[in-house]
Amino acid sequence: MTADTASKSKKSPEAPEEEVATPAKHPSVVAVEAELSSLRLIAQSVASKDYRGVNRVIRGLPQARRRVDAVSLEYLTRMILLPSASKVEDAWRKVLEQEAKRAQQEVEMVDVEEKQDDKSPQAQVAPAEALPSSVPSNLTEAELPGGGAYIRLMILIWLMDNERNLDLSSLKLTEVARELVDRLQKLNQRSLDAINAKGLFYYSLLHEREGTLRSIRPLLYRSYRTSVLKQDRISQATLLNLLLRNYLYYSEYDLANKLYSKTQFPDTRTNAEFAKYLYYIGRLKAVQLEYSDAYSRLTQAIRKSPQGEVGRGFRISAYKFAIIVELLMGEIPDRSVFAQSDLQKPLKLYYDISGAVRKGSVNDFESIVEAHCSEFRRDGTLSLIGRLHHNVIKAGLRGINLSYSKVPMEEVMQKLGLNSREEAAGVVSKAIADGVIDATIDDDGDFMQSSWSTDGYSGSSPQRHLHKRIAFCLQLHTETVKAMQYADTSMLGGNNNASNDADELAQLLDLDGSDLDDDDELDF
Template sequence: MAAEDSKDKEHKEEKMDIDVADKPAEKEKSPEEIAGLVLNDIKQNFGFLEKAANNFEPRFSMRVLRGLGGLRRRLTPDIIVSALDAAYSSPDHKSAQLVLKYLEREATSSTMDVDASATVLPEIDIYMLLLTQVYLLDQGDAEKLNAFSDEAIVTLRSYNRRTLDALAAKMWFYYAHAKELSNMFTEIRPMLLGVLRTATLRHDTETRAMIMTLLLRNYLNTQTISQAHQLVLKGDFPENAATSVVARYLYYVGRINAIQLNYSAANESLIGAIRKAPQTKYAAGFLQAAQKLKVIIELLMGDIPERSLFREPMYKNALLPYMDLVQAVRIGDVPQFSQTIEKYRDAFKKDGTYMLILRLRQNVIKTGIRMMNLSYAKISLRDICIRLHLDSEESAEYIVAKAIRDGVIEATIDHEKGYMQSKEILDIYSTQEPNIAFHERIKFCIALHNESVKAMRYPMNQHRVELKNVEEAREREKELATEIQQGDIEDDDGDFDGL
């Protein structure tokens, strides 16, 4: 039996080798074939935009924008010029001339001068400007991108169509990003505030959500935290905005709350941002930034992040400095904490978490006191001062007293003899902490359920179609009943005369 099994195994391996050898290798696509595929994708997006405009269905526009990330990496000037031929019927169109000017190209197709009077759909017009804007951004020429964005925004503001909201929000995002690359934070702020007022009056949900997010980013970059906080308090952020915009908005709100010492609200905002962000490699930068800030906030709240977070492939290298920081805070080692800050100072400043990390020193000291409270029934203030590397015994006495008052430890201080006496540890299940934790989990589940219900999509005006069908059925029933009463429908009794 063993010999037969080995022969069968060898026969299968030989057959697999033959199949692999006979299988032709996949031919790599030429640049012309790739350009044709990209152009077909763009033309297909034109069809989706027409459906969005004709049916007033925003999900088609959102579908086009979701494919923008994969499309932008394959864009070339020749592809954009070919897309212009398909989008515009005349090379004299204002937007077509604008795109060709900044691409430094000329119209190559004769099909564009068939009907100079034909109008192009505004959604397709803005989409072509958006593709050009993204291409110029990827080229790294900030000056040319700024100039093109200024002229493209003029075209965008000439339209007032709700089917353009998603495309307009994306164009405003790249417009603000171009200004940010040129360090024009204060120059762009009045225009963004004006666009926010206009979008609010027009009930433009997508643009309003995007502009509020851009304003928060602008305020944070210029360190005007009070104005950002006022915008969060007085601004009405739309809940039904795009998920990616909501995630970015929650991230900025979390940063603002963390700076203003509201750590619990900041933690909730960051949890929402991480859960709403796309869990793909394209959103890795955003997820890493959110997790870095969340780790610091958890430490400031007195919690220790789970070790599994630092083992995930997406976060392993990015969170390495923060893992060393967590280890120093967890054991309450003040020298190790200071060494970690000094070692990764540049990385923390680049992430924008350095000032928050400096606040952790008190938490490190409190953790050290908690560890000593658990380890010793009685310990002198002098030993506490030596272990925590404090300046004097008076400082140690003050810090221990504050920890007792804040509920960090259960102990008493003998001021005359100079020692800390630990109390007997109570059973945590006799306190309210399990109920509080259980309540928080239930609250999260209910919120998740409510958000899931809100996110469900229903066809627009479908109820009207159903009502119309019901009314037509009732009309047919009335006509049938009337005909029966009037005797217009003949009986079939004559068919049985011969029986």
């Protein structure tokens, strides 16, 4: 060992250098970078004529919706979109500029306060200084109309989300949405099918909020006819759901049934749209007294909806109708349905209704309906709940039949809350004729005589339950097989390089993705 080496070994280890903390990116900068990446993906998809990339961008709308703000949207408007060509666009551009300026002032005030408090390195970079000074020309609306339509869609969604906090006195969101829809229909590009479907959805949603859904039916009819002729499956599924929702909003069930009977839901559709379709048809079937079919479709819609916070409103509405339909079928919903943590409060009234039906308490049932009539009407279940009155009476009769071997009609009248003994006798006679209870009426003694049955397997109930379970398993198997995706073998025929084929196939499958994940929205 040399002297120099020995002297170096005796030196104490050097202290670690202090890491210089880089300023964190402002959320507006992150949003701009993410949206520019989305525009690049749209450009690549249009260039390769593989529009699944555009569909992937649209599936990412829930994340983008939470990410964008006034600063990022104002920047994208200024750098991407063409100059304004209408008064409506001038109005929303002005709103964006005002909100972006206010947000910029807030950032500058925070920076000043942090400097005064001697807080340093972790301060975020002001968005005006950190935003890119230019964007590639191939991402501008002049060269990429689909990218411009996507940015306009994001602006519409942002205006809807922040409507209460903005001064929109000189701006109607329905006009903004109509301009977007008209622009997309004039472009008439297959690459914009997914964006066109979303634009039509929000256009309908805005009119629903204003209570003017009937006024947009001609546009929906024309758009649906065009989507069928163009074989635009995405818009076709969306528009069919919008038309069904339009009819159900005004309780026009005959028109909804005619539309359902003369149309076919496209096979290549997203799970979100299929869940909506099942929900609407389930409601329609419930009104038409086809309770078994309605319950099957509603439960399928619940299973196909995302189980997280996303789509919670849709699941709540579907559960409400499914509970009432199950009660109308003469069954009591399982307690586990009401025990779900995110559904306990919204389904409290329906839990009370189920309890009243189970007990057969007519008085409790009528008091609940009378006290919460407005809420049931708002949910759209009031007419179905009105049909439950007979089920409550039947449940009460079953309880009386099991509890008493012989009971006077006077007591039956009191327990069921009926007005006279004659009415009680009529109800009991109808229940006996329908097979609801096994009993006889003694006219001389004016009482009901129960007939006891000791063999629980002698009836058809076990067979019905077994058939129900087997049918559910077979239906689940069929849906699983239909949902499987297979690679297109023609893609692998002309290329001898197996690794390149595998990479290309992996990219296509990644672009296609799943139709409905935890972040997909149902906008219900």
